Amino acid sequence: MHIKPVKNQPQFGNxxxxxxxxxxxxxxxxxxLNVAVVDVLxxxxxxxxxxxxxxxxxxxxxxxxxxxxxxxxxxxxxxRESSGLIVNxxxxxxxxxxxxxxxxxxxxxxxxxxxxxGANSDLLDKIKFYHKADPDATLKSMVLDMTGADGKNVKVFxxxxxxxxxxxxxxxxxxxxLKKTGVAENIKFAGDEKFFSNNLKSVLSNTQKVLxxxxxxxxxxxxxxxxGAKKLVRHKSFGALALILPLAVAMQPLNRWITHKSSGxxxxxxxxxxxxxxxxxxxELRRQKFVSxxxxxxxxLMSLGFKKPGARMFEFKGSLPTMDQARLVSTATFASRxxxxxxxxxxxxxxxxxxxxxSGMYFLGDYVAKGIAxxxxxxxxxxxxxxxxxxxxxxxxxxxxIKHWVKNTALKSSDEAGSIVTDALQKxxxxxxxxxxxxxxxxxxxxxxxxxxxxxxxxxxxxxxxxKAQRIDFVKEGKVRFIGQ
Numbered sequence: 452m453h454i455k456p457v458k459n460q461p462q463f464g465n466x467x468x469x470x471x472x473x474x475x476x477x478x479x480x481x482x483x484l485n486v487a488v489v490d491v492l493x494x495x496x497x498x499x500x501x502x503x504x505x506x507x508x509x510x511x512x513x514x515x516x517x518x519x520x521x522x523x524x525x526x527x528x529x530x531r532e533s534s535g536l537i538v539n540x541x542x543x544x545x546x547x548x549x550x551x552x553x554x555x556x557x558x559x560x561x562x563x564x565x566x567x568x569g570a571n572s573d574l575l576d577k578i579k580f581y582h583k584a585d586p587d588a589t590l591k592s593m594v595l596d597m598t599g600a601d602g603k604n605v606k607v608f609x610x611x612x613x614x615x616x617x618x619x620x621x622x623x624x625x626x627x628x629l630k631k632t633g634v635a636e637n638i639k640f641a642g643d644e645k646f647f648s649n650n651l652k653s654v655l656s657n658t659q660k661v662l663x664x665x666x667x668x669x670x671x672x673x674x675x676x677x678x679g680a681k682k683l684v685r686h687k688s689f690g691a692l693a694l695i696l697p698l699a700v701a702m703q704p705l706n707r708w709i710t711h712k713s714s715g716x717x718x719x720x721x722x723x724x725x726x727x728x729x730x731x732x733x734x735e736l737r738r739q740k741f742v743s744x745x746x747x748x749x750x751x752l753m754s755l756g757f758k759k760p761g762a763r764m765f766e767f768k769g770s771l772p773t774m775d776q777a778r779l780v781s782t783a784t785f786a787s788r789x790x791x792x793x794x795x796x797x798x799x800x801x802x803x804x805x806x807x808x809x810s811g812m813y814f815l816g817d818y819v820a821k822g823i824a825x826x827x828x829x830x831x832x833x834x835x836x837x838x839x840x841x842x843x844x845x846x847x848x849x850x851x852x853i854k855h856w857v858k859n860t861a862l863k864s865s866d867e868a869g870s871i872v873t874d875a876l877q878k879x880x881x882x883x884x885x886x887x888x889x890x891x892x893x894x895x896x897x898x899x900x901x902x903x904x905x906x907x908x909x910x911x912x913x914x915x916x917x918x919k920a921q922r923i924d925f926v927k928e929g930k931v932r933f934i935g936q
Contacts, residue, residue, distance in 0.1 A: 571763065624655050
Protein backbone atom coordinates (compact mmCIF):
# COMPACT_ATOMS: atom_id res chain seq x y z
CA MET A 452 0.00 0.00 0.00
CA HIS A 453 1.30 3.43 -0.94
CA ILE A 454 1.24 5.83 2.01
CA LYS A 455 0.75 9.45 1.08
CA PRO A 456 2.67 12.00 3.12
CA VAL A 457 0.67 14.24 5.37
CA LYS A 458 0.15 17.53 3.53
CA ASN A 459 0.81 19.81 6.45
CA GLN A 460 4.41 18.65 6.86
CA PRO A 461 7.25 20.64 5.25
CA GLN A 462 8.32 18.88 2.04
CA PHE A 463 11.69 19.60 0.48
CA GLY A 464 12.79 18.80 -3.01
CA ASN A 465 16.07 18.39 -4.57
CA UNK A 466 16.94 21.91 -5.61
CA UNK A 467 17.53 25.31 -4.10
CA UNK A 468 15.67 24.30 -0.93
CA UNK A 469 18.09 21.43 -0.35
CA UNK A 470 21.00 23.82 -0.79
CA UNK A 471 19.40 26.17 1.75
CA UNK A 472 18.85 23.31 4.20
CA UNK A 473 22.48 22.20 3.91
CA UNK A 474 23.66 25.76 4.47
CA UNK A 475 21.48 26.11 7.57
CA UNK A 476 22.74 22.78 8.89
CA UNK A 477 26.34 23.91 8.36
CA UNK A 478 25.61 27.04 10.41
CA UNK A 479 24.03 24.93 13.15
CA UNK A 480 26.95 22.47 13.29
CA UNK A 481 29.53 25.27 13.46
CA UNK A 482 28.24 28.04 15.74
CA UNK A 483 31.01 30.46 14.75
CA LEU A 484 30.07 30.04 11.09
CA ASN A 485 26.52 30.95 12.10
CA VAL A 486 27.84 34.07 13.87
CA ALA A 487 29.81 35.01 10.73
CA VAL A 488 26.75 34.56 8.46
CA VAL A 489 24.56 36.58 10.84
CA ASP A 490 27.25 39.28 10.96
CA VAL A 491 27.39 39.60 7.17
CA LEU A 492 23.62 39.54 6.62
CA UNK A 493 22.46 41.59 9.61
CA UNK A 494 25.36 43.93 10.36
CA UNK A 495 27.84 44.60 7.56
CA UNK A 496 25.43 44.97 4.63
CA UNK A 497 22.31 46.61 6.15
CA UNK A 498 24.12 48.90 8.57
CA UNK A 499 26.45 50.18 5.88
CA UNK A 500 23.40 50.96 3.71
CA UNK A 501 21.36 52.58 6.50
CA UNK A 502 24.20 54.74 7.80
CA UNK A 503 25.05 55.87 4.26
CA UNK A 504 21.60 56.68 2.91
CA UNK A 505 19.20 57.12 5.88
CA UNK A 506 20.31 60.66 6.67
CA UNK A 507 18.36 63.69 7.96
CA UNK A 508 15.76 64.85 5.49
CA UNK A 509 16.40 68.15 3.71
CA UNK A 510 14.26 70.42 1.53
CA UNK A 511 15.57 71.94 -1.71
CA UNK A 512 14.67 75.38 -3.11
CA UNK A 513 11.63 73.89 -4.87
CA UNK A 514 10.27 72.43 -1.65
CA UNK A 515 11.14 68.83 -2.56
CA UNK A 516 12.40 66.60 0.24
CA UNK A 517 15.60 64.65 -0.23
CA UNK A 518 18.34 62.85 1.69
CA UNK A 519 22.00 63.52 1.10
CA UNK A 520 24.14 60.34 1.37
CA UNK A 521 26.80 60.27 4.10
CA UNK A 522 29.65 58.13 2.68
CA UNK A 523 31.91 58.82 5.67
CA UNK A 524 29.34 57.29 8.05
CA UNK A 525 28.76 54.39 5.64
CA UNK A 526 32.44 53.57 5.25
CA UNK A 527 32.94 53.76 9.01
CA UNK A 528 30.02 51.37 9.51
CA UNK A 529 31.49 48.98 6.93
CA UNK A 530 34.94 49.05 8.57
CA ARG A 531 33.44 48.72 12.05
CA GLU A 532 31.25 45.72 11.28
CA SER A 533 33.65 43.88 8.95
CA SER A 534 36.61 44.35 11.31
CA GLY A 535 34.46 42.86 14.07
CA LEU A 536 33.87 39.77 11.95
CA ILE A 537 37.56 39.42 11.07
CA VAL A 538 38.96 40.03 14.55
CA ASN A 539 36.27 38.21 16.56
CA UNK A 540 35.69 35.18 14.31
CA UNK A 541 38.38 34.61 11.69
CA UNK A 542 41.77 35.65 13.07
CA UNK A 543 41.85 33.99 16.55
CA UNK A 544 42.04 30.40 15.26
CA UNK A 545 44.80 31.26 12.79
CA UNK A 546 46.80 33.00 15.52
CA UNK A 547 46.32 30.08 17.96
CA UNK A 548 47.44 27.52 15.37
CA UNK A 549 50.48 29.64 14.49
CA UNK A 550 51.49 29.92 18.14
CA UNK A 551 51.06 26.16 18.61
CA UNK A 552 53.28 25.41 15.60
CA UNK A 553 56.01 27.64 17.02
CA UNK A 554 56.04 26.24 20.55
CA UNK A 555 54.86 22.61 20.31
CA UNK A 556 58.23 20.90 19.72
CA UNK A 557 59.93 22.20 22.88
CA UNK A 558 56.80 21.44 24.91
CA UNK A 559 55.77 18.00 23.60
CA UNK A 560 58.61 16.67 21.45
CA UNK A 561 60.24 16.85 18.05
CA UNK A 562 57.96 14.31 16.35
CA UNK A 563 54.65 15.55 17.73
CA UNK A 564 52.16 17.69 15.81
CA UNK A 565 49.11 18.77 17.82
CA UNK A 566 48.93 22.34 16.51
CA UNK A 567 45.63 21.84 14.68
CA UNK A 568 44.13 19.25 17.06
CA GLY A 569 41.03 20.51 18.89
CA ALA A 570 41.44 18.62 22.17
CA ASN A 571 41.05 20.96 25.15
CA SER A 572 42.16 20.28 28.73
CA ASP A 573 38.84 18.62 29.64
CA LEU A 574 39.19 16.07 26.86
CA LEU A 575 42.90 15.52 27.47
CA ASP A 576 42.15 14.73 31.13
CA LYS A 577 39.56 12.14 30.05
CA ILE A 578 41.96 10.56 27.55
CA LYS A 579 44.62 10.33 30.27
CA PHE A 580 42.18 8.75 32.75
CA TYR A 581 40.83 6.10 30.37
CA HIS A 582 44.25 5.34 28.85
CA LYS A 583 45.58 4.57 32.33
CA ALA A 584 42.70 2.11 32.85
CA ASP A 585 43.02 0.41 29.43
CA PRO A 586 45.81 1.62 27.10
CA ASP A 587 44.73 -0.70 24.27
CA ALA A 588 41.04 0.30 24.26
CA THR A 589 41.07 3.92 25.40
CA LEU A 590 38.49 5.22 22.94
CA LYS A 591 36.16 2.25 23.40
CA SER A 592 36.31 2.61 27.19
CA MET A 593 35.50 6.31 26.93
CA VAL A 594 32.47 5.83 24.71
CA LEU A 595 31.02 2.88 26.63
CA ASP A 596 31.27 4.93 29.81
CA MET A 597 29.03 7.68 28.40
CA THR A 598 25.38 8.49 28.77
CA GLY A 599 23.51 10.99 26.61
CA ALA A 600 20.28 12.99 26.43
CA ASP A 601 17.78 11.95 23.76
CA GLY A 602 14.49 13.77 24.18
CA LYS A 603 13.30 12.98 27.71
CA ASN A 604 15.35 9.79 27.80
CA VAL A 605 18.85 9.09 29.05
CA LYS A 606 20.72 6.64 26.81
CA VAL A 607 23.31 4.41 28.51
CA PHE A 608 25.86 3.70 25.80
CA UNK A 609 27.26 0.44 27.18
CA UNK A 610 23.76 -1.07 27.02
CA UNK A 611 23.38 -0.16 23.33
CA UNK A 612 26.78 -0.23 21.63
CA UNK A 613 27.93 -3.79 22.13
CA UNK A 614 28.63 -4.47 18.44
CA UNK A 615 30.26 -1.16 17.42
CA UNK A 616 33.71 -1.55 15.83
CA UNK A 617 35.93 1.00 17.59
CA UNK A 618 38.87 0.22 15.34
CA UNK A 619 37.37 2.19 12.46
CA UNK A 620 37.97 5.90 11.68
CA UNK A 621 36.27 8.39 13.98
CA UNK A 622 33.73 9.43 11.34
CA UNK A 623 32.45 5.85 10.92
CA UNK A 624 32.32 5.27 14.67
CA UNK A 625 30.34 8.49 15.06
CA UNK A 626 27.80 7.41 12.46
CA UNK A 627 27.35 4.02 14.16
CA UNK A 628 26.96 5.51 17.64
CA LEU A 629 24.59 8.21 16.38
CA LYS A 630 22.41 5.68 14.57
CA LYS A 631 22.13 3.43 17.63
CA THR A 632 21.75 6.09 20.35
CA GLY A 633 20.39 9.21 18.64
CA VAL A 634 22.87 11.21 20.77
CA ALA A 635 25.50 13.62 19.45
CA GLU A 636 25.57 16.73 21.62
CA ASN A 637 24.69 16.33 25.29
CA ILE A 638 26.98 13.59 26.57
CA LYS A 639 28.14 12.82 30.08
CA PHE A 640 30.85 10.52 31.45
CA ALA A 641 30.10 8.15 34.32
CA GLY A 642 30.61 9.92 37.64
CA ASP A 643 30.31 13.44 36.18
CA GLU A 644 27.53 15.74 37.34
CA LYS A 645 27.68 18.08 34.35
CA PHE A 646 27.46 17.42 30.65
CA PHE A 647 30.82 17.32 28.91
CA SER A 648 32.27 20.44 27.29
CA ASN A 649 32.81 18.69 23.91
CA ASN A 650 30.24 16.94 21.73
CA LEU A 651 30.49 13.32 20.60
CA LYS A 652 32.04 14.05 17.20
CA SER A 653 34.76 16.21 18.78
CA VAL A 654 35.53 13.57 21.42
CA LEU A 655 35.89 10.77 18.86
CA SER A 656 37.87 12.75 16.28
CA ASN A 657 40.28 14.47 18.67
CA THR A 658 40.82 11.40 20.86
CA GLN A 659 41.91 9.42 17.81
CA LYS A 660 44.21 12.25 16.72
CA VAL A 661 45.84 12.48 20.15
CA LEU A 662 46.35 8.71 20.41
CA UNK A 663 47.75 8.54 16.86
CA UNK A 664 50.10 11.46 17.52
CA UNK A 665 51.37 9.80 20.71
CA UNK A 666 52.13 6.61 18.77
CA UNK A 667 53.95 8.53 16.02
CA UNK A 668 55.87 10.77 18.42
CA UNK A 669 57.82 7.94 19.97
CA UNK A 670 57.11 9.26 23.46
CA UNK A 671 57.27 6.67 26.24
CA UNK A 672 55.43 8.35 29.11
CA UNK A 673 51.78 8.93 28.18
CA UNK A 674 50.97 10.99 31.28
CA UNK A 675 53.89 13.32 30.59
CA UNK A 676 52.80 13.58 26.94
CA UNK A 677 49.25 14.58 27.95
CA UNK A 678 50.57 17.11 30.47
CA GLY A 679 52.60 18.65 27.63
CA ALA A 680 49.53 18.68 25.37
CA LYS A 681 47.52 20.51 28.05
CA LYS A 682 50.31 23.04 28.42
CA LEU A 683 50.27 23.56 24.65
CA VAL A 684 46.48 24.14 24.68
CA ARG A 685 46.79 26.72 27.45
CA HIS A 686 49.71 28.53 25.81
CA LYS A 687 48.14 28.71 22.35
CA SER A 688 44.71 29.72 23.72
CA PHE A 689 45.82 32.48 26.04
CA GLY A 690 48.65 33.58 23.77
CA ALA A 691 46.11 34.09 20.98
CA LEU A 692 43.69 35.93 23.27
CA ALA A 693 46.53 38.12 24.58
CA LEU A 694 47.14 39.26 21.00
CA ILE A 695 43.51 39.43 19.86
CA LEU A 696 41.98 41.33 22.79
CA PRO A 697 44.18 44.46 22.42
CA LEU A 698 43.56 44.35 18.67
CA ALA A 699 39.80 44.16 19.27
CA VAL A 700 39.96 47.12 21.67
CA ALA A 701 42.04 49.17 19.21
CA MET A 702 39.80 48.68 16.15
CA GLN A 703 37.20 51.40 16.82
CA PRO A 704 39.69 54.13 17.81
CA LEU A 705 41.59 53.31 14.61
CA ASN A 706 38.35 53.27 12.61
CA ARG A 707 37.32 56.68 13.97
CA TRP A 708 40.80 58.10 13.26
CA ILE A 709 40.45 57.00 9.62
CA THR A 710 37.05 58.72 9.47
CA HIS A 711 38.52 61.95 10.88
CA LYS A 712 41.33 61.91 8.33
CA SER A 713 39.12 61.09 5.34
CA SER A 714 36.33 63.53 6.22
CA GLY A 715 38.47 66.38 7.52
CA UNK A 716 36.16 66.66 10.57
CA UNK A 717 36.92 65.81 14.20
CA UNK A 718 33.34 64.84 15.04
CA UNK A 719 31.52 61.53 14.81
CA UNK A 720 30.34 60.92 11.22
CA UNK A 721 26.68 61.29 12.25
CA UNK A 722 27.36 65.04 12.62
CA UNK A 723 28.11 67.60 9.93
CA UNK A 724 30.45 69.68 12.06
CA UNK A 725 32.50 69.37 15.25
CA UNK A 726 31.12 70.89 18.43
CA UNK A 727 33.43 71.15 21.41
CA UNK A 728 31.85 69.70 24.57
CA UNK A 729 31.71 71.77 27.75
CA UNK A 730 33.33 70.44 30.93
CA UNK A 731 29.88 69.54 32.24
CA UNK A 732 29.02 67.65 29.04
CA UNK A 733 32.34 65.80 29.14
CA UNK A 734 31.72 64.76 32.75
CA GLU A 735 28.20 63.55 31.91
CA LEU A 736 29.52 61.66 28.88
CA ARG A 737 32.12 59.86 31.03
CA ARG A 738 29.40 58.87 33.50
CA GLN A 739 27.20 57.56 30.71
CA LYS A 740 30.12 55.57 29.29
CA PHE A 741 30.60 53.80 32.63
CA VAL A 742 26.89 52.90 32.66
CA SER A 743 27.01 51.64 29.06
CA UNK A 744 30.13 49.52 29.59
CA UNK A 745 28.65 48.15 32.84
CA UNK A 746 25.49 47.17 30.96
CA UNK A 747 27.63 45.48 28.29
CA UNK A 748 29.49 43.46 30.94
CA UNK A 749 26.18 42.49 32.57
CA UNK A 750 24.77 41.21 29.27
CA UNK A 751 28.00 39.26 28.67
CA LEU A 752 27.73 37.57 32.07
CA MET A 753 24.05 36.83 31.43
CA SER A 754 25.01 35.11 28.15
CA LEU A 755 27.30 32.83 30.18
CA GLY A 756 24.41 31.95 32.49
CA PHE A 757 26.12 33.98 35.24
CA LYS A 758 28.66 31.19 35.57
CA LYS A 759 31.97 32.17 37.15
CA PRO A 760 34.37 32.45 34.19
CA GLY A 761 37.19 29.90 34.37
CA ALA A 762 40.39 29.48 32.38
CA ARG A 763 39.16 26.31 30.65
CA MET A 764 36.11 28.13 29.27
CA PHE A 765 38.42 30.09 26.97
CA GLU A 766 40.49 27.24 25.53
CA PHE A 767 40.33 26.42 21.83
CA LYS A 768 38.45 23.28 20.77
CA GLY A 769 39.08 23.58 17.03
CA SER A 770 40.22 25.88 14.26
CA LEU A 771 37.53 28.49 15.05
CA PRO A 772 37.03 30.24 18.40
CA THR A 773 34.54 28.75 20.83
CA MET A 774 31.38 30.70 21.59
CA ASP A 775 32.78 31.65 25.02
CA GLN A 776 35.95 33.00 23.40
CA ALA A 777 33.86 34.96 20.90
CA ARG A 778 31.78 36.39 23.74
CA LEU A 779 34.95 37.56 25.48
CA VAL A 780 36.41 39.22 22.36
CA SER A 781 33.05 40.73 21.38
CA THR A 782 32.62 42.19 24.87
CA ALA A 783 36.01 43.90 24.57
CA THR A 784 35.18 45.10 21.03
CA PHE A 785 31.78 46.54 21.93
CA ALA A 786 32.96 48.14 25.18
CA SER A 787 35.74 49.84 23.20
CA ARG A 788 33.18 51.28 20.78
CA UNK A 789 31.25 52.77 23.69
CA UNK A 790 34.39 54.24 25.25
CA UNK A 791 35.41 55.73 21.87
CA UNK A 792 32.10 57.58 21.50
CA UNK A 793 32.54 61.35 21.12
CA UNK A 794 29.14 62.60 22.30
CA UNK A 795 25.88 61.38 23.81
CA UNK A 796 24.27 60.60 20.42
CA UNK A 797 27.33 58.63 19.33
CA UNK A 798 27.29 56.75 22.66
CA UNK A 799 23.56 56.04 22.49
CA UNK A 800 23.90 54.55 19.01
CA UNK A 801 26.85 52.37 20.10
CA UNK A 802 25.11 51.20 23.29
CA UNK A 803 21.79 50.28 21.66
CA UNK A 804 23.42 48.75 18.58
CA UNK A 805 26.06 46.64 20.30
CA UNK A 806 24.15 45.38 23.34
CA UNK A 807 21.26 44.22 21.15
CA UNK A 808 23.71 42.77 18.61
CA UNK A 809 25.56 40.82 21.32
CA SER A 810 22.29 39.53 22.76
CA GLY A 811 20.96 38.49 19.36
CA MET A 812 24.12 36.72 18.28
CA TYR A 813 25.02 34.92 21.49
CA PHE A 814 21.77 33.88 23.14
CA LEU A 815 18.49 35.43 21.94
CA GLY A 816 18.75 33.82 18.50
CA ASP A 817 19.23 30.43 20.18
CA TYR A 818 16.13 30.95 22.31
CA VAL A 819 14.14 31.86 19.19
CA ALA A 820 15.23 28.61 17.51
CA LYS A 821 14.41 26.60 20.65
CA GLY A 822 11.03 28.34 20.95
CA ILE A 823 10.17 27.41 17.36
CA ALA A 824 11.22 23.81 18.05
CA UNK A 825 9.08 23.66 21.18
CA UNK A 826 6.05 24.94 19.24
CA UNK A 827 6.68 22.39 16.47
CA UNK A 828 6.79 19.52 18.96
CA UNK A 829 3.37 20.58 20.26
CA UNK A 830 1.78 21.20 16.86
CA UNK A 831 3.33 18.57 14.55
CA UNK A 832 2.80 14.89 15.43
CA UNK A 833 6.12 13.06 15.40
CA UNK A 834 8.30 16.17 15.72
CA UNK A 835 11.18 15.51 18.12
CA UNK A 836 13.52 18.47 18.42
CA UNK A 837 14.19 19.11 22.12
CA UNK A 838 16.50 17.30 24.54
CA UNK A 839 15.68 17.50 28.23
CA UNK A 840 18.92 17.80 30.22
CA UNK A 841 17.27 17.50 33.62
CA UNK A 842 13.77 16.23 34.50
CA UNK A 843 11.11 18.80 35.36
CA UNK A 844 9.94 18.63 38.97
CA UNK A 845 6.55 17.08 39.53
CA UNK A 846 3.88 19.74 40.00
CA UNK A 847 6.18 22.57 38.91
CA UNK A 848 4.50 25.95 38.51
CA UNK A 849 4.70 28.27 35.51
CA UNK A 850 7.85 30.10 36.64
CA UNK A 851 9.68 26.85 37.31
CA UNK A 852 8.61 25.51 33.93
CA ILE A 853 9.99 28.60 32.20
CA LYS A 854 13.25 28.37 34.16
CA HIS A 855 13.50 24.68 33.31
CA TRP A 856 12.94 25.41 29.61
CA VAL A 857 15.64 28.09 29.61
CA LYS A 858 18.30 26.20 31.58
CA ASN A 859 17.57 22.49 31.26
CA THR A 860 16.46 21.95 27.69
CA ALA A 861 18.52 22.03 24.51
CA LEU A 862 17.73 22.00 20.81
CA LYS A 863 18.74 18.78 19.07
CA SER A 864 21.45 19.05 16.45
CA SER A 865 20.55 18.30 12.83
CA ASP A 866 22.50 15.02 13.11
CA GLU A 867 20.41 13.99 16.12
CA ALA A 868 17.18 15.06 14.42
CA GLY A 869 18.16 13.15 11.27
CA SER A 870 18.73 9.95 13.25
CA ILE A 871 15.12 9.82 14.46
CA VAL A 872 12.86 7.17 12.93
CA THR A 873 9.19 8.12 13.14
CA ASP A 874 5.87 6.54 12.23
CA ALA A 875 5.67 6.08 8.44
CA LEU A 876 2.16 7.55 8.47
CA GLN A 877 3.50 10.88 9.71
CA LYS A 878 6.42 11.26 7.31
CA UNK A 879 8.04 13.84 9.58
CA UNK A 880 11.49 14.92 8.49
CA UNK A 881 12.93 16.15 11.78
CA UNK A 882 16.16 17.17 10.08
CA UNK A 883 14.27 19.61 7.88
CA UNK A 884 12.23 20.85 10.83
CA UNK A 885 15.53 21.51 12.61
CA UNK A 886 16.66 23.55 9.60
CA UNK A 887 13.47 25.61 9.86
CA UNK A 888 14.36 26.40 13.48
CA UNK A 889 17.74 27.67 12.31
CA UNK A 890 16.03 29.69 9.57
CA UNK A 891 13.70 31.23 12.16
CA UNK A 892 16.67 32.27 14.26
CA UNK A 893 18.33 33.83 11.22
CA UNK A 894 15.08 35.60 10.29
CA UNK A 895 14.84 37.01 13.82
CA UNK A 896 18.39 38.34 13.52
CA UNK A 897 17.67 39.87 10.11
CA UNK A 898 14.61 41.72 11.41
CA UNK A 899 16.03 42.87 14.74
CA UNK A 900 19.75 43.37 14.01
CA UNK A 901 19.60 44.18 10.31
CA UNK A 902 16.47 46.35 10.16
CA UNK A 903 15.14 47.51 13.55
CA UNK A 904 18.42 48.45 15.28
CA UNK A 905 20.06 50.59 12.56
CA UNK A 906 16.80 52.28 11.54
CA UNK A 907 15.78 52.94 15.16
CA UNK A 908 19.20 54.37 16.01
CA UNK A 909 19.41 56.58 12.97
CA UNK A 910 15.77 57.67 13.34
CA UNK A 911 16.44 59.10 16.81
CA UNK A 912 19.60 60.83 15.59
CA UNK A 913 17.85 62.28 12.55
CA UNK A 914 15.01 63.59 14.70
CA UNK A 915 17.44 65.60 16.82
CA UNK A 916 18.78 67.27 13.68
CA UNK A 917 15.34 68.52 12.58
CA UNK A 918 14.43 72.16 13.16
CA LYS A 919 12.31 72.49 16.30
CA ALA A 920 9.15 73.49 14.42
CA GLN A 921 9.53 70.51 12.09
CA ARG A 922 9.89 68.17 15.08
CA ILE A 923 6.65 69.53 16.59
CA ASP A 924 4.79 68.97 13.29
CA PHE A 925 6.35 65.55 13.13
CA VAL A 926 4.97 64.60 16.54
CA LYS A 927 1.52 66.04 15.72
CA GLU A 928 1.36 63.92 12.58
CA GLY A 929 1.99 60.80 14.67
CA LYS A 930 5.23 59.89 12.89
CA VAL A 931 7.53 59.73 15.89
CA ARG A 932 8.32 56.09 15.19
CA PHE A 933 9.17 56.79 11.55
CA ILE A 934 11.24 59.90 11.66
CA GLY A 935 12.03 61.41 8.28
CA GLN A 936 9.40 59.45 6.36
